[in-house]
Amino acid sequence: MVEYVVSFLILFGAVITFIGSLGLARLQDFYTRLHGPTKATTLGVGSLLLASALYFSSRGTGWSLHEVLITLFLFITAPVSAHLLAKAALHLRLPALSQPPRGWPPAAMEMEPRDDKMY
Amino acid sequence: MRALLPHPLLTPILAAVWLLLNNSFSLGHILLGLLLGWFIPWFTLRFWPQRVCIRRPLILLRFIVVLLSDIVLANLAVARRILGRPAQLRPAFVIVPLSLETDLAISLLANTICLTPGTVSACLSPDRRTLLVHALHAPDTDTLVATIKARYEAPLKEVFESC
Amino acid sequence: MLEWVLPVAFALVAAALGLSFWRLIRGPSLPDRILALDTLYVNAIAALVLLGIQLDSALYFEAALLIALMGFVGTVAFCKYLLRGDIIE
Structure with a gap:
């Protein structure tokens, strides 16, 4: 039974990972390309890691939950890198299928306020 | 203490x-x-001198469940869009006005937007009042803004800003 | 069931690596290449996890975790460089 669940999760994760990279290769401008990898790969790798946790937990040598850590880490970091990439693309004014609205990126964005009291 | x-x-x-x-x-x-x-x-x-406070853990729990199911559904939707014809995509930039005020709530909202339905938060205005969001396929931008505000911003505001 | 699922999954992840690599070479802009590198490291994690299941060894977990950490720091550093022209100010 566990083997079927693991197999399904592995197949699902691999297909989603592949589709994410396909989006990266196939779509037309940078902003649409951004959507494929940052989301699809998170779910794809997440389900692969879930499969791995299930597989190693079902071997009778106790629980194996450390895969959850990578999943958690990916779910925290993937949006941050997507946001930074989008910000960098706006900053460089890359050609886009739909133009950003007038006034974006704001000119004042280049100098982010820094909280000097903290240091 | x-x-x-x-x-x-x-x-x-x-x-x-x-x-x-x-x-x-x-x-x-x-x-x-x-x-x-x-x-x-x-x-x-x-x-991090500011102390994080969480009110109403049940709403937070429901928010996390909604978020996880949205991530799975949104991924399937994005996968279908990628496999479909690229010419049919209607990408758009959307401006979301924010009613959140604390840094933690705003960054959580930006991360949530990045994780869900074909949207990536691209830029926060310097005055922290508006967020620029890029959507993969948004024929109707007003609905998208309303969805983001009702589905993600409202619970975050209740959980992290009510104290 | 696992015997035939694993090779299929390996093939799909390898194809994903190839597609990301193509985008890395093709460009055309710098953020595109950074995004391709980001995707490459996530795909590498996927390949390592599959290898761990195939070889029945939990050793590859540490490698996957390190790739996740370093890949994220690398992506952020690249983006920061594009945004500010500097990494450490």
Whole structure:
């Protein structure tokens, strides 16, 4: 039974990972390309890691939950890198299928306020 | 109390991360994890002076469940869009006015937007009042803004800003 | 069931690596290449996890975790460089 669940999760994760990279290769401008990898790969790798946790937990040598850590880490970091990439693309004014609205990126964005009291 | 335990939430989280990292749940590791969970927030207190407060944990729990199911559904939708004809896509930039005020709530909202339905938060205005969001396929931008505000912003505001 | 699922999954992840690599070479802009590198490291994690299941060894977990950490720091550093022209100010 566990083997079927693991197999399904592995197949699902691999297909989603592949589709994410396909989006990266196939779509037309940078902003649409951004959507494929940052989301699809998170779910794809997440389900692969879930499969791995299930597989190693079902071997009778106790629980194996450390895969959850990578999943958690990916779910925290993937949006941050997507946001930074989008910000960098706006900053460089890359050609886009739909133009950003007038006034974006704001000119004042280049100098982010820094909280000097903290240091 | 405040000086000894500056971030009460961070301690169990760090202990759990330590246990997962070691992949072991023995008593020694639990004690060491709790010790690290106390020591690290105390040691790095100067980097996050603001204390995080969470009100209404049930709403937070429901928000997380909604978020997880949205991530799965949104991924399937994005996968279908990628496999479909690229010419049919209607990408758009959307401006979302924010009613959140604290840094933590705003960054959580930006992260949530990045994780869900074909949207990426691209830029926060310097005055922290509006967020620029790029959507993969948004024929109707007003609905998208309304969905983001009702589905993600409202619970975040209730959980993190009511104290 | 696992015997035939694993090779299929390996093939799909390898194809994903190839597609990301193509985008890395093709460009055309710098953020495109950074995004391709980001995707490459996530795909590498996927490949390592599959290898761990195939070889029945939990050793590859540490490698996957390190790739996740370093890949994220690398992506952020690249983006920061594009945004500010500097990494450490």
